[in-house]
Amino acid sequence: MANTYVVRFVGGPLDGRVDSVSMPADAPRPTVTHVHLHEGPKIVHHYDLRYAVEYGCEYHLRVEDPA
Structure with a gap:
């Protein structure tokens, strides 16, 4: 794919997922x-x-503060 970048997810249900995504404008x-x-x-x-x-x-999972 032309004009792509690789993103990795850390934490939560997507942990370890690696995607190739079209480069946004x-x-x-x-x-x-x-x-x-x-x-x-x-x-x-x-x-x-x-x-x-x-x-x-x-992309790292955001740790939410319990309110």
Whole structure:
């Protein structure tokens, strides 16, 4: 694929996933939201962008403060 970049997910249900994504016209999204809907209540996870030497960028699971 032309104009692609590789992203890796760290933590949560997407841990270890590596995707090749089309290069966006602007910068990669600072946050990615993953919604889990399988056989139960909706569970939402947020992944925040960080840069990594090995992959270029990684999305790390956001640790939510219990309120």
